[in-house]
Structures are given as structure tokens and as C-alpha cells.
Amino acid sequence: DAGVTQSPTHLIKTRGQQVTLRCSPISGHKSVSWYQQVLGQGPQFIFQYYEKEERGRGNFPDRFSARQFPNYSSELNVNALLLGDSALYLCASSVRTGYEQYFGPGTRLTVT
Amino acid sequence: AQTVTQSQPEMSVQEAETVTLSCTYDTSESDYYLFWYKQPPSRQMILVIRQEAYKQQNATENRFSVNFQKAAKSFSLKISDSQLGDAAMYFCAYRSEISGGGADGLTFGKGTHLIIQP
Numbered sequence: 374d375a376g377v378t379q380s381p382t383h384l385i386k387t388r389g390q391q392v393t394l395r396c397s398p399i400s401g402h403k404s405v406s407w408y409q410q411v412l413g414q415g416p417q418f419i420f421q422y423y424e425k426e427e428r429g430r431g432n433f434p435d436r437f438s439a440r441q442f443p444n445y446s447s448e449l450n451v452n453a454l455l456l457g458d459s460a461l462y463l464c465a466s467s468v469r470t471g472y473e474q475y476f477g478p479g480t481r482l483t484v485t
Numbered sequence: 486a487q488t489v490t491q492s493q494p495e496m497s498v499q500e501a502e503t504v505t506l507s508c509t510y511d512t513s514e515s516d517y518y519l520f521w522y523k524q525p526p527s528r529q530m531i532l533v534i535r536q537e538a539y540k541q542q543n544a545t546e547n548r549f550s551v552n553f554q555k556a557a558k559s560f561s562l563k564i565s566d567s568q569l570g571d572a573a574m575y576f577c578a579y580r581s582e583i584s585g586g587g588a589d590g591l592t593f594g595k596g597t598h599l600i601i602q603p
Contacts, residue, residue: 418591471582
């Protein structure tokens with residue numbers, strides 16, 4: 374069975390630009406969570422979606438937004454990029470909230 | 486808010502030896518879950534072991550076991566018979582027991598870099 378997939382693998386953007394990251398959950402999983410992992414730190418929770426509704430949000434500015442589609446895939450959007458947004462963005466899926474989260478390989482975003 | 490602290494930025498162990506990684510956490514909740522995740526250089530976060538706070542028995546998964554001390558809010562990971570493939574970043578994580586359809590985002594520590602000496 375395919376695991377969680379994320380695209381693209383790597384991305385380089387300029388300050389002020391906008392970026393969209395994509396995540397496809399494991400088949401049968403209806404919940405997707407997004408995490409930001411800055412170099413040398415543990416991941417930080419950004420968003421969680423379940424059944425296409427936002428169920429939770431971490432302490433991130435409104436420049437970060439996300440959505441979940443009818444097929445349960447998800448997109449994370451970041452507007453007005455800052456140098457500090459450079460990080461590994463991880464997506465995790467679970468059958469539903471309250472169940473084990475399985476992580477994808479991440480998207481490495483570099484903002485110059 | 487919950488916090489997770491890993492006080493060992495780096496640990497080194499000889500192959501086939503045993504190593505223990507430390508983790509403490511702070512919470513006012515009584516029901517929660519604790520996890521250890523492994524992140525090799527490939528970046529994929531892999532679940533190693535989980536512990537439900539309501540269970541007194543320590544979790545075990547093959548060579549991996551935990552020492553869960555609820556009163557002390559301590560959750561250490563013991564790796565027995567260390568293997569070269571165990572080299573990775575190890576993260577301790579906390580998750581609340583959710584209700585009412587709330588979110589269950591994980592709170593992670595900063596990680597411990599485990600080096601395996603051949």
C-alpha cells in the first residue's frame with residue numbers, strides 16, 4: 374500500500390512569494406495534519422483537517438492556510454513568504470482524529 | 486499548553502549495546518498519549534513506540550521499550566542491542582486525549598541525535 378505522499382520534494386522561493394504544498398493521505402485515511410520542522414527543531418503543528426473541515430490550528434499566522442479536498446488530499450498555502458518560513462513541511466494522515474498519524478517524507482522549502 | 490523536553494541533544498552508543506534516551510513533559514491533563522518517533526536522514530518520521538497514559542504497563546516493541554513514570558512526567562526510550570540502522574534523530578511527542586471532534590496535533594521535543602559506533 375502507498376504511504377503518505379507529498380509534492381514537491383524540494384522548493385525554492387523568494388521572499389514575498391506564495392507557495393502551495395500538496396499531500397495525499399494513505400488510502401482510507403480521512404484526516405490530514407500539517408507540521409513545520411525548522412532545522413534542528415522538532416516538528417510544530419500547523420493544521421489538522423478531518424472530513425474536509427479544519428479541526429485544529431497551531432500558533433501560526435494567517436499567512437498559513439490549508440484545505441482538504443473530497444478525495445481527502447490536502448494543500449498547504451503560505452503567502453508573503455519570509456526567510457523564517459524555510460523549513461521541512463511534513464504531512465501526516467490518520468484514519469480519523471484520535472488515531473495513529475503516519476508521516477510523509479516532507480517538502481523542503483527554502484526561502485531566499 | 487503542553488511542553489516536551491529532551492535534554493540530550495546527542496547520544497552515542499556502541500553497536501550491540503543499550504542506550505536510553507530521556508524525555509520529560511509538562512501537562513495538566515490526566516489522559517494523553519506519548520510517542521517516540523525516529524527520523525533518519527531520509528526525513529521520513531517513523532513511529533517507534535506509543536504509550537497510553539492510563540496504562541501502567543510500559544510499552545515494548547521488539548528491541549525498543551519505554552520507562553513511563555506518570556507522576557514524574559518522564560518517558561524514556563531504551564534501545565537494546567543497538568544496530569547501525571538505529572542511527573537517526575529521535576523525537577518524543579505528546580498528544581492529548583481528544584473529545585468532541587477536536588484536533589489531536591502532536592507536540593514534539595527538540596530531538597536527540599543518536600549515533601551508533603560500529
